[in-house]
Every structure is written in structure tokens, then in C-alpha cells.
Amino acid sequence: MKALEEFFIAFSNAAWGMPLLILLMGGGFFFMLYSGFLPFRYLGHAINVLRGKYDDPNDPGDINHFEALSSALAATVGMGNISGVAVAIALGGPGVLFWMWVSAFVGMATKFFTCTLAVMYRGRDSVGHLEGGPMYVITEGLGKKWKPLAAFFAIAGLFGTLPIFQANQLTQVIREVVLIPNGIATTNTFFWNLGIGLTLVVITSMVIFGGIKRIGHVAGKMVPGMVVLYMLAVFYIMAMNYVSIPAAFALIFEDAFSANAVLGGAVGAIIIAGARRAAFSNEAGIGTASMMHGAAKTDEPIREGLVAMLGPFIDTLVVCTLTGLAIILTNAWQTSDGNGVSMTAHAFNTSMPGIGSYVLVVCVLIFAFTSLFSYSYYGTKCFGFLFGAKYKHYYNYFYVATIVFGAVASITAVIALIDGMYAMMAIPTMVSALLLSPKVMRAARDYFRRMREFREEQVEKERLQA
Incomplete structure (x- = not known):
């Protein structure tokens, strides 16, 4: 195991x-x-699309704009935001948060391009169902000769979207915050981890074997609530430590460029650490969210790109920032011996003694389960692309089995495997998006021209009626 x-x-x-x-x-x-x-100039229009102002139930696809974003956020707003940020700060210091912000800003533009392409170049799987994602963008947009690059993405996606990180951190927080402090579990953790892992398998299976429509429905119900609950908890921590907020931001900016605390003082290393955690958090440029947004019910690719670009804003600029501030304001990054979710739990308990860790457990349960549900969809799409759509449901059996592996494995091994596969997925996603970016801009100019003409017609109708 150590060699692996x-x-x-x-x-x-x-x-x-x-x-x-x-x-x-x-x-x-x-x-x-x-x-x-463009992502910043059309935020208002993106929100109107998300609200369903332009929804048409007869458009091709499986889920509406809101469900597509919620399902994508269910995967991205997860353990990466709670324990992933803690891991980043433990490795790279508070300055990592600044580079996560930079990654999120550019990630909004990346999401716009990649998810627009996911709808623009949807393809048919082996049973004729409409599908979207980087593998179809590559084969439909760049041509069949590029299929090896599409297969490369799908192979990496089989492993990059495994639920092992979520299972690992959910198991850790249940064991260390609920079971051990209350004398339910002992420090002999393997069998307790195994039991928690098997329980997660049962709960996850009840949702994921229902397919994308059930996943989208569940995510649409759970995601807004989980984000609000987490925000309220961190706002309380910020209120309790409001005097230290200016100093916390000063520390983030200072450490981002000095990198004195860790990584040998190498600013380049701290930038990489921030980019890695941001990619794991919001998945901009990785390609997973493109698969979810490619299932949206729309015949306007630009609209889905606009909705998708809200993901990094919500995920990294809001939720990850809240986690980082909670850790920095409570000084948990220096006083906690834990890593990952244990450090975040220490931060919550510092400001909310006795109940803080339990509040985090509730948030973690929701965050982790929504991620567990959504990631399975990504893996089945990759499996279906490689081996045929009629066999894709078999991937879910492999998927739930790896939950047990994640529950008993070390966090170091789990993060390294997922990080490496995310890097592999990013190569075909970004290469295809860069090559096809002129097509996106041509479609964007046409779309916004039609929107202007539509508004002008509406104004003229109102003037004539008056």
C-alpha cells in the first residue's frame, strides 16, 4: 500500500x-x-437564463438549466470546498487562497467556452441518445481522426470522477467528530471505516441507479440549501472574529507573493498548489461539468455556457473563500494537528464550542452525498463512450465498490490519484476548447445580436400599444 x-x-x-x-x-x-x-458583462443575462426565463420544455436534452447547474455544483461544491481548501492551506499557507481566486476568475471564462461547446457539439451515443461532454466535443467538433484524444479523456474520467475523496473525508469526519468523541468507536479505525463505507454504498446506490433525471432532481433540491446552511455557519464565525478580518485578507495577499511559510518559499509552487485545489474545487477546464451541462434542455449553446460560468463564482469565490476565512480567522491552520476536514472542524469548534463540529458534520453529509451522486453520472458517460451506452450502467457497480476503498485508504493516496487524473482530463478538454474557441465567439456574436433585436422588437411593440 505504501508503494502504491x-x-x-x-x-x-x-x-x-x-x-x-x-x-x-x-x-x-x-x-x-x-x-x-464576456462572463462579467453578461452576468445578469446568465441569471435570467438560470431562473428559467428562456426555458422551453420541447428543447432537446434531459434536465433544465437550473438542474444542470445544480447537478454540476453538487459535484464541485463538495468536499473540495471544505477539506480541499484545508489541505491547500496546510500545504501552501493562506496565500494559496489568492491563487484559487485567480483560477476562479479565469475559470469562469473557461467554463463559458467548454460548456458552450458541450451543447454546440453534442453527439449520439451507441443507442442514439443525445450526449455532451469533451469526448463528443472532440469527435463532433474536431473530427473522427481526433477520437484517440477523446478516448484519452474518457479513460482518465473513469478514475478522475471516482468518489474516493468524498468517501474518505466523510468517513473521517463521522469517525473523528461523532463516533470517537462519544465513545462509540475506538481508535482501531479500519473496521469502523469499512462499516461507514458500506453504509455510504447503500445510500448512494439508491440514487445513482435512477439515472441522470433522478440525480438532477435530488441535486436541485439539496444544493441551494446546503450552500445557504454553510454560508450562515461561516458568517457566524466571521461575526465572532470580525476584528481579525482585515488582517486575514492582508495575510492572504502577503503570503500569496512571499510564500515564506511553506513549499521552500517558491512562489511558483504556491501558485501550482492553488491551481490544483481550484481545479479540484470548480473543475474549470477539467471537463466534468461539461458532461452535466451537455445534458441541459436547450438548443442555444451560448445560454448553457452563460449558466455554467456561474459555477466557479459560486464554488470558489464564495464557498471556498468562506472555508479559507474560517480556517484563517480561527488560526486553525496553525493550531490544528489535523489535515483536510479535521482542520475545518477545528475551526468551526473554536468559534462554536460544543456544536461547531456537529454543524460541520451536517454540511459535510449534504456536500459529500451530492458529490457522490453527481460523480457517478460522469463516470457512466465515460464508460458508455468507451464500451457502448448499453453497458454504461455496469460502471456504477465499480463506482460504489470504490467508495469502500476511499473510506479505508489514506487521504494522501486518495488526493494524489484524483489530482493526477484531473490533470490528464484537462489536457484534451483545454486543447479542444482552444482549437474550437473561434466557433464559440461566432455563435456568441450571433446569439447576442438576436437578443438585441428581440429586445428592440419588444420595445417597439410596447411603444405601439401605448
């Missing part, structure tokens, strides 16, 4: 080198400039 863990770490570190950082961050900056900062 070391292999995963070496693989992850090699994958997340400077070339990938340039592809993700540099590609995101290119999208931002090339689009003329």
Missing part, C-alpha cells in the same frame, strides 16, 4: 507541472481576453 501511495504522489506531482499550469491558467486568461470579459 508513493506511485500516486509521484504521478500527481509530475502531471501538475508548469506545462499544465500554463495550459489551464494561460488558457483561461486567453478565453477571458478573447471573449472581451
